[in-house]
Structure formats: C-alpha cells, structure tokens
Amino acid sequence: MRENRSIFANLDWISILIYFILVFLGWISIYSAVYNEEHNRITDLSQEYGRQLVFIGGSFVLIVLILFTDGRLFEKLAWPVYGISLLVLAGVLVAGTTVSGARSWYQFGGFSLQPSEFMKFATALALSKLLSGDGRENRTGARKKMPNKALIALVILLPVAFILPQPDLGSALVYTAFLFPLHREGMPAWVIFSLMWAGALFLLSLLIDSTWLMGGMTAVALGALWFFRKERGSWLVLGVIWVLSLGVALSVDYAFNNLLEDRHRNRINILIGKAEDPTGIGYNTNQSMIAIGSGGFAGKGFLQGTQTKFDFVPEQSTDFIFCTIGEEFGFLGSLLVVLLFSTLLVRLILLAERQRSSFGRIYGYCVASVLFLHFAVNIAMTIGLAPVIGIPLPFFSYGGSSLWGFTLLFFIFIRLDAYRMQIL
Amino acid sequence: MKRSTLLFGLIGTTALLFLIRLFYLQIIDDSYKLNADSNAIRKLKLYAPRGTIYDREGRVMVANKPAYDLLAIPNQVETFDTLKLCTLVGIEPRELRQKLRDARAYSRFKPSPIVQQMNQVDYARLGEQLYAFKGFYIQKRTLRRYPEGGAANVVGFVGEVTDAYIQKNPEYDRGDLHGVTGIEKSYEKALRGIKGTRYVLVDVHNREKGSFRNGLYDTTAVPGVDLVATIDLELQRYAEELMRNKRGSIVAIEPSTGEIILLVSSPTFDPNLLVGRARSANYNALERDSFAKPLYDRALLAEYPPGSPFKLINALVGLQLGVMDTLKTYTCHHGFHAGSLHVACHCGTSYPLRLIPGIAKSCNNFFCSTFRDIINSRPTSREGMNTWSEHVKSFGLGQFLDNDLPTGRKGFVPDADYYNKAFGYTQWKAVSTISLGIGQGELLLTPLQMANVAATIANRGYFYTPHIVRSAGDTAIARFSKPRRTLVDPKHFEPVVEGMHQVFEAGTARGSRIESIPMCGKTGTAENPHGQDHSIFIAFAPKDEPKIAISIIVENGYWGSRWAAPIASLLMERYLHDSISRPELEKRMMEGDLSQEYLQNADRRLVRKKPGAEP
Numbered sequence A: 001m002r003e004n005r006s007i008f009a010n011l012d013w014i015s016i017l018i019y020f021i022l023v024f025l026g027w028i029s030i031y032s033a034v035y036n037e038e039h040n041r042i043t044d045l046s047q048e049y050g051r052q053l054v055f056i057g058g059s060f061v062l063i064v065l066i067l068f069t070d071g072r073l074f075e076k077l078a079w080p081v082y083g084i085s086l087l088v089l090a091g092v093l094v095a096g097t098t099v100s101g102a103r104s105w106y107q108f109g110g111f112s113l114q115p116s117e118f119m120k121f122a123t124a125l126a127l128s129k130l131l132s133g134d135g136r137e138n139r140t141g142a143r144k145k146m147p148n149k150a151l152i153a154l155v156i157l158l159p160v161a162f163i164l165p166q167p168d169l170g171s172a173l174v175y176t177a178f179l180f181p182l183h184r185e186g187m188p189a190w191v192i193f194s195l196m197w198a199g200a201l202f203l204l205s206l207l208i209d210s211t212w213l214m215g216g217m218t219a220v221a222l223g224a225l226w227f228f229r230k231e232r233g234s235w236l237v238l239g240v241i242w243v244l245s246l247g248v249a250l251s252v253d254y255a256f257n258n259l260l261e262d263r264h265r266n267r268i269n270i271l272i273g274k275a276e277d278p279t280g281i282g283y284n285t286n287q288s289m290i291a292i293g294s295g296g297f298a299g300k301g302f303l304q305g306t307q308t309k310f311d312f313v314p315e316q317s318t319d320f321i322f323c324t325i326g327e328e329f330g331f332l333g334s335l336l337v338v339l340l341f342s343t344l345l346v347r348l349i350l351l352a353e354r355q356r357s358s359f360g361r362i363y364g365y366c367v368a369s370v371l372f373l374h375f376a377v378n379i380a381m382t383i384g385l386a387p388v389i390g391i392p393l394p395f396f397s398y399g400g401s402s403l404w405g406f407t408l409l410f411f412i413f414i415r416l417d418a419y420r421m422q423i424l
Numbered sequence B: 001m002k003r004s005t006l007l008f009g010l011i012g013t014t015a016l017l018f019l020i021r022l023f024y025l026q027i028i029d030d031s032y033k034l035n036a037d038s039n040a041i042r043k044l045k046l047y048a049p050r051g052t053i054y055d056r057e058g059r060v061m062v063a064n065k066p067a068y069d070l071l072a073i074p075n076q077v078e079t080f081d082t083l084k085l086c087t088l089v090g091i092e093p094r095e096l097r098q099k100l101r102d103a104r105a106y107s108r109f110k111p112s113p114i115v116q117q118m119n120q121v122d123y124a125r126l127g128e129q130l131y132a133f134k135g136f137y138i139q140k141r142t143l144r145r146y147p148e149g150g151a152a153n154v155v156g157f158v159g160e161v162t163d164a165y166i167q168k169n170p171e172y173d174r175g176d177l178h179g180v181t182g183i184e185k186s187y188e189k190a191l192r193g194i195k196g197t198r199y200v201l202v203d204v205h206n207r208e209k210g211s212f213r214n215g216l217y218d219t220t221a222v223p224g225v226d227l228v229a230t231i232d233l234e235l236q237r238y239a240e241e242l243m244r245n246k247r248g249s250i251v252a253i254e255p256s257t258g259e260i261i262l263l264v265s266s267p268t269f270d271p272n273l274l275v276g277r278a279r280s281a282n283y284n285a286l287e288r289d290s291f292a293k294p295l296y297d298r299a300l301l302a303e304y305p306p307g308s309p310f311k312l313i314n315a316l317v318g319l320q321l322g323v324m325d326t327l328k329t330y331t332c333h334h335g336f337h338a339g340s341l342h343v344a345c346h347c348g349t350s351y352p353l354r355l356i357p358g359i360a361k362s363c364n365n366f367f368c369s370t371f372r373d374i375i376n377s378r379p380t381s382r383e384g385m386n387t388w389s390e391h392v393k394s395f396g397l398g399q400f401l402d403n404d405l406p407t408g409r410k411g412f413v414p415d416a417d418y419y420n421k422a423f424g425y426t427q428w429k430a431v432s433t434i435s436l437g438i439g440q441g442e443l444l445l446t447p448l449q450m451a452n453v454a455a456t457i458a459n460r461g462y463f464y465t466p467h468i469v470r471s472a473g474d475t476a477i478a479r480f481s482k483p484r485r486t487l488v489d490p491k492h493f494e495p496v497v498e499g500m501h502q503v504f505e506a507g508t509a510r511g512s513r514i515e516s517i518p519m520c521g522k523t524g525t526a527e528n529p530h531g532q533d534h535s536i537f538i539a540f541a542p543k544d545e546p547k548i549a550i551s552i553i554v555e556n557g558y559w560g561s562r563w564a565a566p567i568a569s570l571l572m573e574r575y576l577h578d579s580i581s582r583p584e585l586e587k588r589m590m591e592g593d594l595s596q597e598y599l600q601n602a603d604r605r606l607v608r609k610k611p612g613a614e615p
C-alpha cells in the first residue's frame, strides 16, 4: 500500500498533464476534421472521432496497467518483448493487409493493427537493456565499455529491415532517432553531424545542378581554409571533408540520372518540389499550407475551418492533423502545440538525466528522441519544410496503433521515472 | 560540453524554425490568407465536356451544349429570400427546401446541386441576383445534344450518378453525369474526360474575387475522347421509320469487319427527351410505359426461338459431319413423322427434295430428318447432342461474345446435360428433341446473334465479334479485328448460300426480290405462345462479297415474308444503292400498323391474369 502511494507521489505530473492535453487537442482536431451534422454524437463509432474515443479509452487501460506493474519488470522483459514484436512485424509481410500501397496492417474483422507502431517501444527497451549492460549498476559513474557495435546496429536495423519492404519509408526513418541515445552513451557527435550533412548534401545535389553545388562547396572549403589558416592541420581535415562531399554529390547525381527509372525520378522531383503537381503528391502539402495559412493569427474558430474539411486536405485526420489546429486556432493554436511538444521533450530529457539507472536514462533518451523525430518530421511536412513522409504526430493523429504505441513508449518511462527513487 | 546539449539544441532549433515558418505562413504571407473581403476559397469543378460521338459516315450522333447548375454549400448558406430564389429558377418552395435538406444530409461542407441544367436565359437572370443568396453558386457544365435524333438505344443516355454509384466509384462526385445505357455506358471511361479544378476567392457578398494564388493550384479539364460509332445514322433513322407502329428489332452487321451498321429496337424514343430540366419527368414516363417498353433494348436483350433461319445451321452441321451432302434427298409427307410424333410441314412438295430446294421451300421434314441424322451419327444420342451443340456454339451462340455493347443476353443452346436433367433420364432419343431441327424448342437467340449468323454465312465460315465503336480518338479499336472461325469447313457454305439465294429467287421471300441486287435470306416464323407468331428474317447482300448482313424480328408479325423480309430488302437496297426503287412497298411497310395486335395481346393477357374465382 505504502509503495503504491509513493509511486503516485513520484509520478511526473507535468509530463502526464502535457500528454493529456495533447491527446485532447488531437481528439477535437479529429472531431473537427470529420465533423458532420448527421453524425454528431461524439461516440458514433462509424466516425473516426468516435473510434478515436475508444482508442483513448484503451490507452487509459494501458496506462493503469503500466503504472501498477513493477518497474523492474520492463527491464527484465526487454528482450522477450523485442523478440515477439519483431516476429509480429516480420509476419505482417506475409499475412498483412495492404492499405494504400503498403503491407503494414493486420486485419482482424473490423479491427486493424499496425505492428510497426509497437516496434518502437520494443526497440527502445531492447536498446536500453543492451547499452546498460546486464542491469548491473554503475555506481562509481565511470563509463563502462560500450557493448559490441555490431550488436547495437543489429538491434536497431532489424526492425528497419522488416519495415522498409512494406514499404513504409516514414516508419523506417524514425529509427534514426536511436542515434541520440547512442550519442548520449558515448558515440561521438560527428557521426550524427556527418549523417545530417550527407542527408542535406543528398537533397542539395538533387535540387541544385551538380556543377554549381561542387563550385559552391569548393568556395566554402577555401573560405574555411582561410578562416582556420592559423589552426595546424586544418587543411587536412577540410580537404578530407571536401573530397567526401564531392564524392557524395557526384554519386547521388550519377545514381539519380543513370540508375533510376523515369517514374522514380518524377516522384523524387515532385517530392523535393522541383516539379509542380498540385493534384499529385505535392498537392497534399499545398493544400495543407493553404489550410494553415488561412488560419491567420487567431484562427477561424472551432468547427469553422473551410479547408480542413473532407476533400481539401487528404489524410486530414492522420498525417495532416496539424492543419486543423493551424486553420481553426491560427498562429496562437500552432504556437501552443509547438510549445507543448517542445516542453514535453525538454522535460523528458531532464527526467532522463535524473535517472539513477543507466537503463532508465537510455530509455528516457529513446522516448524523447523518437517523439522528437515524429514531431519534427510531421510538422515540417505539414508546413512545407520537408517532403511528404507519412508518419503520425504523436498522441494527436487518428489511429489506435499509433496512439497505443506512443502511450506504451511514454508511460513505461513515466513508470521507470517514478520507480527511480527505489533504486538505492 | 554535456551530452544532452545536442538534443536540447535540436529541439530548440526545430521549435524556433517551426514558429518562424508558421508566423510567416499565418501572419506575414498574404497569399495563403483570405484577405479582408474574401472569406472563403471555393473549389470549382471544371466539367470536362464528354466526347462527341460520330456515326460511320462522320455525322454527329451526340454532341454537347452548355448548361448551368445552381449549387449550394449548406454550411455557407445564410437566411435568404426563398420566394425570390424560387421565382428566379422556377421551382416550388417546397422542392427547394427538400433539396436543401438533402444537401445538408449529404454533407455540410461539400456542394450539392439544387437546380440543375438551367438554360442560358435562367442563368443570366439568376447571375445578376446571386449576391443575395450566400452559399449558392453557379457551375457551368455541358449537356448532351442529339442533333439528328434517332439511335437512342445505341448511343444511350447519361444520368446523374447515384450515391451508391459514388461509393463504388469515388472519382465521381454528386451531380456528375455518367453513361447509363448504350455507348455512353460502355465507353464511359473514354467519353468522360478528366475533371479540372479551379480555386477562386469569394468575398462576403458571395462574389468571386478572382483566382486563388494566380491559379497555381488550378488544373484544366481534359475533354473526353471522341468516338466513331459503326452505326449508319441515316440508315438507322430510316429503319426506325420502317418499324413505326411495329415492335421488334433490326440488327445489321458489315460481315467483313463485324461492325454493327444498324441496331434498331422498336418502339424507340427521342433521345433529346432525356436532356435538360424535363429529363426526370420524361424518364419516368418512358420507364413507366410497361406496354411499349421503349427503354428496353430488344435488339440486345430479347431472346427468341430463331425458327426456320436456324435450319441453315443444321444444314451446315449436317454437311460438316457428313450425315448428308448436296445430293441427299428427303421426301416430305406433309411433315416429319416418327412413331406417334408429327411435325407438320406446309412446303407443299411430295417429291424427293435436295438441300438447296429444301432451304428455298423451308421444308420441316428435311431439317427434322437432318437433325435426327446428326444426333444419330454418334454412338449415343448424348454424344450426338454434344457434337451438335459444340458446332452450333461455334457460331457465337449461347455465349456473350465479349463485345463492346453495354448489355446483352447469352441466348441458349442446349446440350446433353440439359436434356438429362430435363427428361430425368439419359436414354432419350433424337426424336424427343426434334424441334431443335427447325429452330424451335429450347433454343434461344438474340437478334444480334441472328444477325451474326447471317454475317457468318455471308463470310462463308467466320465472323468478327460484332461491335458498335470503330475508333476512340485517333486509335482504332483493335480487339475485334481477329476473325473467329466456326467448326464448319468453308466449302460447305456455298450450297447453303445458294439455297438462301433461291429463297429470294423462287422461295418464301420472292416477293421481296429486286433485279439489281442478288440477295440471300431465310424467312422464319417464331412460335409465340402468347399470341400471333413473330415474323423473322435473316439475310445478306450482295451474294458475293457481301456488304451487309441483317436480322429482323417483327413481333406478332405473322410470318417472315409478310413484314420482316420486305423491310430487310428495302434496308439492303437503301444501304447498297442509296435509293429505293419500290416506293409503294416502302409506303406499305411504313404505314403498316400492328398496334391492334399488341392491344389484343394485352387484352388476352389481362383476361388470363384475372383471378379464377368467378365460375
């Protein structure tokens, strides 16, 4: 009895409050997006908001279950959960149902389940377990040897290997989030920076003519050389970076022009905005920007949106749910959502840093990083800063699998955090 | 540097970047916002004009004309002067309120049509006053127009998509038109084109303020593809006139291509009735006419026992199987007799008949005997029946031919299994099924299939799948260009063709003969248990290198030579010579009126339907 009370006293109510606010805002956005006078009972199960209400109810059950589970159990179960999730994920390639081109779903009667949404928390558990050693505590604070790098890569890349062929590029991309906990545990920052640099170069070399790009890079390199002229050996480092960058740019250019078929080329051109295609793939982004832009400072008011109803913005209640906030609650609403997410993420990192067990800390970093990647990619896509990559906005988007997946991910950490005091 | 700095930094940068971008989109950039005097972006559909349909000579069968729809978006509609709007567009207030209720039930945010297919005058009058009716707007579209009329069953008509149809075909929206029958239906995909979209800004006074972002997101409509039909519209209209006050159908096919020259179903209707605001009233009237059934395409959907023309196929199968040759004779004794079974014959001969005169005289005994010999040419009747059935089906009977017609029936060619079931035992004899010999019994053919039989004989053994459209846009329809051979050797066709020629020269159709064109044909009378027999005729001309093959059925038209043969002869002459040398025959056929027959039939049926309670 005493223990339970202490758990509730130790829960981080700030994060939990933000979670509930986000879930609530998400639900009213879904309600608004599919609102229809004929079906205005909020529990109408023929409508997405009615079903989302059921999913939210399910989340509450999950939350209660997690909070009453012994905190140590999550660490013990990390590997079995990972193994089972991986099997279920692999199975979808065989027994799954294809929805809009991707074989990502299990269909049981009227109920469908997307295993990749549950793989994230399973991978987070397994990675935390792996990085924290066998659960033995490192009380002296001395950094332990990192486990086998190949094993780490395997734990992260196995789910990716099953998700990519579905194909579901967005869900696979999320796994880059696990680089952040790795960095926290000792991986040097240049690995992340060079990956970001390569990604940016990749996009740039598609967008800009290769001669210009290489000329520009050479100019930057020369400038940097002059800037760092007093540093010993700077010319060597810069030279290596310069050669590697040229290599990336040239090979992307070559691959794009020689290895891809026309239809792939067209698709990429549209994705990166080189070709105008208002009714095709670029259409979603245009419509979404119109909706958000038309919201103005204070928005049009709840249920008053004209652009986020039915046919203007596709995927309105899932990937593009942020438009509804933007249109109906304007800049103020958008600001609130961005601030809520940022506060939650910062809070999660602070919580992670105060963990006494390295398992808890690493898991906290995993949670923050995965949520951050979803938040960043989803909203960037909605406001036209990134190509359309279909991943949901955590706690917001319609869908039982994603809501439950994120709830598990998030509340296991809340439970671990509440349990931290019991670790001596 | 602490290890948490990187993630903190990224989160901060991302949030800042988002807020700058959102600030720009929502507050600074006016192009995404709706400025002070515009309160909505309206998405207008740009209807693609449907493709034009031409006949085989390039005459326009179906074209377009402009029309205007009044639409409403329920959640933008504000209180308005109901009476004034009703006066402007000419509908009852009750109807208007009902339409608005329906629109609201469908969607508050999507536009629904309130008044459709207004003409230019209504449109001009309403346009000036529209500012008083918020939430309403006018959308231009095109309607069908039939400059020459005629061929209503061939081209078909368009109608508004139903909600159930939209469920299955999400590319359609409420108020869209689609082909309901005819070519409009079977070539819907080609004809419909691709809709476009235009975004316009609308101010608080319901006025359009120009295009949104200079039309950046607009798409133009792509017009539907033009079609060239295989029909000869002039001949079709002439044929429809010949069939006036008669019920039945005419199908004519060009044997060398399978192109359908004529597809007449009588009685027919004026396709222009199904356009414009009177459409639904007119449609209901046509639909409810259960007596004449003008919407029912007899040429494709009616199935008849073919009667005597089928004797030609039995002759061909008999020749192919070797149970007879051109010299073999049968002598008629007023019919075919086997035990207690009698099939009467009125050929009037009592001397041994060979094949060619047998066809010309249409002797029942000759073909019953041939059929019996076909069935008995195999060890059991069952094997004989299946052999016969297989050969008959090779003429394209008893099956859909995968043609491009919007509707059809398979007809029926029985086989051994069918009779095993029908008789309840397997030891049945040829004579039990002898009526097949003269095209009666269980056999069923559609008029289209009968015309195809004529074309197959004209070609001496093969046919092209009959089709109704020659080309779509610049591309010819290629899938019908492969000939389909029957199981009967081409050499066996010559004597049958000669027999058909003799039908005109000395046989049952000699009254319809003309000097200038060597014609071949076969009359028939299909037994009709409900009244007067049907007059049937199949023919082709000229005898060598035939240009047209035809089948005609005149319901309750007594016998073949009375109505069907003369009409066929007139049509073939008109098609081949562009003129008519027998005006008095033409006049007699046009004025011929069988409506009394149909009335009597209806009376007879009514009498029969009366409940038998009275003593």
Ligand SMILES: [Zn+2]
Binding pocket: B332, B333, B334, B335, B345, B346, B347, B348, B349, B362, B363, B364, B365, B366
């Ligand atoms: Zn006879």
